[in-house]
Amino acid sequence: MPDQSRPKHAALARPTLGEWSRHELAILGTPCASIQRLVAQLAGSLAPALRLGYVDADHTAADASPANVLSPLLQAGVWVELTDKIQFRRRDEHRLLDRFVQPQLLADADLVLVNGNHFRARQQLVVVDPRKTLAHKLDYLNDVQALLLAEGVTQLPPEVRAHLPHFDQLPIFKIDDIPGITVWLQTWLNARRPPLRGLVLAGGQSQRMQTDKGQLHYQPGREQRAVAAALLADICQDVFVSCRAEQVAGLPPGLVPLPDQFLGLGPLGGILSAFRHDPNAAWLVLACDLPFLSASTLQQLVAGRHPGRLATAFQSPENAFPEPLITIFEPRAYPELLRFLSMGYSCPRKMLINSDIALLPSPGPQELRNVNTPDQREAALRELAG
Numbered sequence: 001m002p003d004q005s006r007p008k009h010a011a012l013a014r015p016t017l018g019e020w021s022r023h024e025l026a027i028l029g030t031p032c033a034s035i036q037r038l039v040a041q042l043a044g045s046l047a048p049a050l051r052l053g054y055v056d057a058d059h060t061a062a063d064a065s066p067a068n069v070l071s072p073l074l075q076a077g078v079w080v081e082l083t084d085k086i087q088f089r090r091r092d093e094h095r096l097l098d099r100f101v102q103p104q105l106l107a108d109a110d111l112v113l114v115n116g117n118h119f120r121a122r123q124q125l126v127v128v129d130p131r132k133t134l135a136h137k138l139d140y141l142n143d144v145q146a147l148l149l150a151e152g153v154t155q156l157p158p159e160v161r162a163h164l165p166h167f168d169q170l171p172i173f174k175i176d177d178i179p180g181i182t183v184w185l186q187t188w189l190n191a192r193r194p195p196l197r198g199l200v201l202a203g204g205q206s207q208r209m210q211t212d213k214g215q216l217h218y219q220p221g222r223e224q225r226a227v228a229a230a231l232l233a234d235i236c237q238d239v240f241v242s243c244r245a246e247q248v249a250g251l252p253p254g255l256v257p258l259p260d261q262f263l264g265l266g267p268l269g270g271i272l273s274a275f276r277h278d279p280n281a282a283w284l285v286l287a288c289d290l291p292f293l294s295a296s297t298l299q300q301l302v303a304g305r306h307p308g309r310l311a312t313a314f315q316s317p318e319n320a321f322p323e324p325l326i327t328i329f330e331p332r333a334y335p336e337l338l339r340f341l342s343m344g345y346s347c348p349r350k351m352l353i354n355s356d357i358a359l360l361p362s363p364g365p366q367e368l369r370n371v372n373t374p375d376q377r378e379a380a381l382r383e384l385a386g
Contacts, residue, residue: 015279015331018122020055020102021112022331023192028116029127029134030150030175032056038127038148038175039113045182046111050189051308053109055102057118107332108356110308111189116140127175128153128160138163146171146184193307194282194331198232198239199258199274200225201267201325202247202288208372209289212247216377218291218384225288226252231295235302236284240277242270265346267325268337275334282307287325289370291380297363301328306358310336313352317365322357324348326368 018024027035036056043052071092073081080093095101106112114121117132123143126134129150134141134157141163147156147170156167164170173180202214202225209216214225225241232239240258241251248257261276262269267287274283284302286293297314305312310333313322325348329337333351340351362368371380 013277013279015334017099017103019099019120020114021053021106021109022103023110023189024112024114024121024123025145026114026116026119026121026124026140027127027148028124028132028137028140029148030129030132032115032117034127034129034150034175035115035117041178042113042182042185045178046185050110050186051108053106053112054114055106055112055119056115104335107335111185126160128156129175133157135159144170145188146173146181148173148175148181150175194280195237196235196302196305196328197274197278197281197283198229198236199270199283199285200228200232200239200241200255200288201270201285202228202241202243204266209374209377213371214241214243214288216371218380223252224291226255228286228288228290228293229255231293231298232284232286234295235298237281240274242273265341268341268346268348271329271348272334272337272341275329275331275337279334280331282328282330284328285325287370289372290326290368291371291384292366292369293326294367297367298326300363301326301360304358304360309358310355311352312358312360314360314368315362317362317368321349322352322359323362323368324352325370327352 016022027038039052039054043054046052071081074092074094080091080095083090083092112121116124116137120140123145124141125146125148126141126144127148127150130153131150138159144164147167149172156164161167171184173184200214204213214223216224218224219227229239229241239256241255242258242260243251245259248259251257258270258273258277260269261273265272267285271283271285274285282305284298286298301312301314305328307330309330311322311327311329313324313327315321316323327348336355337348337351345351371377
C-alpha cells in the first residue's frame, strides 16, 4: 500500500501569474481594430516609463501572402528560428502557446494588454460598444477593473449590468480619454507593486574571518546580523535572516530565521530560499559584513527602486559592476537566477551584469566596504571607535 501520509507534490509557494504576465488586462467588447488602436495610443502615452506588452491573434494567418506563411527554414523542419532584425528580434517557432510558456515570452513587460476577443486574461478592461455584443462573453468578465465607453455610449447594456452588480463602483472612462486611462493604469500598476521584504545574508562559513561574521560586534552589545536586520526593518515589510540550519538556535531574540533550502551555493542559496518562501515579494538582500553601511544609503536604494527591472543595485565603487549583496531583487529575478544556475553559474553578480537591471551610482567606497578578515576587522573597529 502506498504511504497516504506523504504528499504527492512538494508544497511550494507559486508565483502569482495570469495567463500571460503578473499584470495583465484583457480588452474586450469592441472590434479588434479599436482594441489595436487603443493599445497603440496607450503605448505612446506610457512609454518609456512602462514597457507594454500586447497579445493578439493574426486574422490573416491563413492567407498565402509571404508574411503569413512559414519561412523556408520552418517548412524544412527547423523547430525555432531567431532573426536579428537589428532594431528588434523575431522568433518564429512551431511550439504551441500555453500558460507555462506565455509568461516567459512576455517576461520583460511591466503590463500586458490582451485582445480579449481572442484570449483570456486574469483581469479585464471592458469596452461598451454597440458594434460588439458582450452577451456571449460574459463568462470572460470574472475580474473587471474598469469600463470604457465607446463614442455615444452613456449606459451599460442590461446583460452587462446584471453580470456586474457592482459596476457603479468601477472606474469609467470614455475610450478616447487616453490621458485619463493612462493615469489610471499607472495608479493601478503602482498599487500592485510587489511588497519589499528584507533578507540578511548570514549563512556563510566566514572562512577568511575564522569566526562567524554575523556574530561580530561593531556596535557595543549588538551582533552585526542584528544591526543589519534593524536597518532593513525601517524600510521593509518584514525581515528574515538567511542562515544555515545549525545557526537557527543561536540567533539573537527577535530575529526571524530563514534556513537555506538551496545548499552549497553561497549567497545565491539564501536568495533562492527567500524566493521559495515568497516568490511574489521583492527581496532587499543585505550582507552582514557591511559595518559602515548607513540607513540613508539603504533609503537611497529603495528610493531608486525600479520594479519594472529584474533588480535595483548600486554600482561598485571599484568597477562598473553591480554590488549583488546590497540589492533589491524583484520577483521576476527568481526564474532568471534559476536559469543562470541551470547553466552552471552560482554568482548573483553574473546574473545582474547580464540582465536588465536598474544600476544606481555608487554611494561611495566606505558605505559598501565589507570586512572579511581579522586585520580588516581590527581596522574597522578602530575607525568606528574614532
